[in-house]
Amino acid sequence: MSRLIERVLIPTDDSDGALSGAKRGIALASRTGADVHVLSVVETGNEPPEYDDELLASLEAQAEGAVETVEQMARDYDEEVDVTTVVRRGIPFQSIREYANRREIDVVAMGTTGRAGIDRILLGSVTENVLRTARTPVLAVPPNADQPAIDDVAFDRLLLPTDGSDGAEIAAEWGIALADRFESTVHALYAIDTSPFSAIGDEVPEALGHRGETAVESVRKRAGDADVDATGSIATGSPTDVILEYATDEDVDLIVIGTHGRTGIGQWFLGSVTENVVRQADVPVFCVPVSADSP
Template identity: 25%
Template sequence: MLPIKKILFATDFSECANYAFKYSVILAEKYNAELVMFHAIVMFRDDPNNPDYRFPDMTDCYKTIEKASHKEFDRLCSDWKKLKTKNVVVRGFSPAEEILQYAEAKNMDLIVMGTHGRSAITRFFLGSTAEKVVRFSLCPVVTLREEPKEFIKTRRYGRILFPTDYSEYAQKALKWPVELAKDYHTELDVLHVIEQNIPPQYYSAEISSIFDLDRKLKKRAMKALARFLEGVDRKEVDVRRFIREGKSDVEIVKFAEKRSIDLIVMSSHGMSGIERILMGSTTERVLRRALCPLLTIKG
């Protein structure tokens, strides 16, 4: 069984965060883990639209919000009396930074949080809290944007998806989907997406697939996928291999929806600088589009 003993549930008390709460409770029960309920209060002393104006004494504001936060935590946990929980409310300038600092300081095994998308231009300049946590967290992170009704109802994963690019990061992350598949006695789909554009000159010949251009490519890709999975005991885990072509994030999300995947597990080896700003990573793009929960493992 995966060694999950401390789960950090980060919330802003939104509807999306409430989905994440139910999810984190089920995981905490499964692994007999402590559930830390975490909320970061972020307020500014100065009005950014009028620097000469300062807000009233913030101490009272903080105390009021802290009290309301603890009350909301108690309400959420009212139906889960046997669960080991801890309420944490902190003050800071950035929710993502507070979540990351606390998770590292307390050696959390897993972070669970909701995500709700920003517009493209806002995300370009600010990013989302979930994306920042996924990008920099040292421990695995589960993000949700929709309510995982089937998981909440059955308390198990019916099918798990692990997309791979055969990298060392993916190899290190493979342990998580394999162990989850064992823990939940479920199927594990392993997917590799070939990103290769067809040169325009081939369109007139009605060649629209890279597999038509290289008929042995799919066979070679399947062999590479088999080598990647050599260390997995097929007697313990029902592993199924798939090859697709196209843009990785698009094909991963499409595959997950078509196969009714309950959880996508991906490795993260973030880009830096202008490349990430302009393009983002495949993991971050899947995070923004996937309807099912996404578990990200730091490579």
């Protein structure tokens, strides 16, 4: 049987945010039997770098040190893990995306904040650009997430927000596959946001409630077919607030969410919802693009 995840890419600049992402990425790779690729990008832009040779050499030495740190973290945790380290010059998010595509990476694991100032290599904006353009899932670790040792990283309770869209369905497939691998519990959640329809009456909220029941039941049935324990909930409020509140109240370990959902008047999950969840969450967020292959 093929592995769920075969290659995990960990971008790093040796910042606290990047190392937090590395811990989750190493835990994910080790527990799925995946190889680890560690990438640090020296930002040079589209034009030839303005750095002199001495400064460029210093930045590349820092980048080499950054990938070696993560490599050592991975080997200390799992001496059998296969680790590849790479330093590139270029625009960070483009280099990450291109490396992921060329090396057939299955998941990119990264912190959402990095260095600031002239020595920056990885920034929050880099993560957002990766999220917008990646063809594979991105495990984004926000700065508010706790900082456990790799041994203590948990994937026991997974939150799967859904709106019944294609984007939510592919995210649910990934969430259930991860839950099956980790023997986790799945929490399916649908948010009824009635604020755009407050002057219309009760018909629209009732219809949304029916849609929510259908979406949640679809996730629960899929989980049941995979012998994964699942619960389902419907809550009223803005999707971002509902997701964050539920994650806190239920002490979930990971939010698995699509990066795009419905469009038009029925939209609930847009890229902006996922980005807001990533920015504000206290737990890692596993972001699945609609273009991602099924697990």
